[in-house]
Amino acid sequence: MGDFSGQVALITGAASGIGLAVAKKLLADGAQVALLDFNGEALNEHFGSYGVQAHLVAIDITDEARVAEAIQAVHAHFGQIDSLVNCVGITGVTNIKSHEVTSENLHKVFEVNFMSSFYTSKAVLPFMIERRYGRILHIASIAGKEGNAGMLAYSASKAAVIGMAKVQGKEYAEFGITVNALAPAVIRTPLVDAMPEQQVTYMTDKIPMKRCGTLDEAANLVAYIVSPQNSFTTGFTFDLSGGRATY
Template sequence: MKIEFKDQIGIITGAASGLGQAIALNLSGKGVKLALFDRDKSGLEKTQSQLTSDSEIYPLDITIEADVESAINKVNEQFGRVDILVNCAGIAGKTNILSHEVEADNMRFVFDVNFMGSFYTSKYAIPFMLKNHYGRVLHIASISGKEGNAGMLAYSASKAAVIGMTKVQGKEYAENGITVNALAPAVIRTAMVEALPEQQVKYMTDKIPMKRCGSLEEAANTAAFIVSPEASFSTAFTFDLSGGRATY
């Protein structure tokens, strides 16, 4: 099936590297004009230099609500609409730690980035989608949000919250031409995964029946379908990208 995007505008968070960058490259190659969000300005510039469609970079911290609201308003002013939102920005926080040893500050920080950041962007992007009776929202969750990874309480719980938000938003806007879905990857080879302790990565990879990590290209291809016009009857759903690890 050929996926087509015509005159669409997309916002991608975490676009300076990893999965966000891979999705930006994929969608740009399909003609989507992009607004790229990330704290890393130099990383955004590197991503932008590789794109083939019109784009604009917005260096910002997605945990600051006022900055997110301002940036999304600017995207609408510049491009005239918002059709797609892909929330890729995320952090693992401190890992390989038992739950009773988790620091509250680390828990709050991980939730601020992984959950609140996705909440803020969808809060301010969805009203523009409602005006056009069309939109695609994709929150990047994780298999750990469904099944939990030992030693990763903050990350697992924050991604479970993202999945819960997806189910709520998907139901709320189902009659407005807007789909809201999540993607739950297992281990994808990104800089965030490379930074984890080897023991943590082995624990996660050993649970994958395919016995390998997923690639950025595999994840980006799946994401592109989910946010395409063709994916019009799936909402409030969590798509698995787990190499067989998912059990439900």
């Protein structure tokens, strides 16, 4: 692990948080990287200096047709796609009970957190099947395993992401393709910083290590999961929770 020379990675949500940390890690390790995010200005700010090593795509990740077109273009540009890391995500409205959740908010969270991961994996899988090699990682959440009170939309969408990883892991296991999920607890990202402190405290108090995870810890684990060395684990949800989830 640590050498991604000759590898092409596609990362969603690359302009901030875990996606940004993962992108910088894989670029530092020699990968060519396609970076997808709604915030094109932030992509340019963070990756404009990387030249041909980084291919920047400003896109609404919830638009299936545009996602398919963008991934076709990425494949044409680089000639291959070895790995996909789906980092894009929103919490939606939090610190509210289920009967207070609006259908509009629930649909929006599912579109960003679940449907976008379906769209991107659907688009890259034919290329991976053809080469009989691929690594797909969906960033889920500990909330998808346990359910966080006050976060129905987020928890349910991340549970769906975990379910998708299990299904896809089984479906493509014979093609040299691994599909896994990662379930972080609280990682200090802009998404977490925007949440009510009461919600963050509720989540952190459940972590035996009594701290948030770091972006470096997340990026290092992601790099292993999408590396060629991780060749016999698929359909699995990796823990990144400081001991909160041990199953």
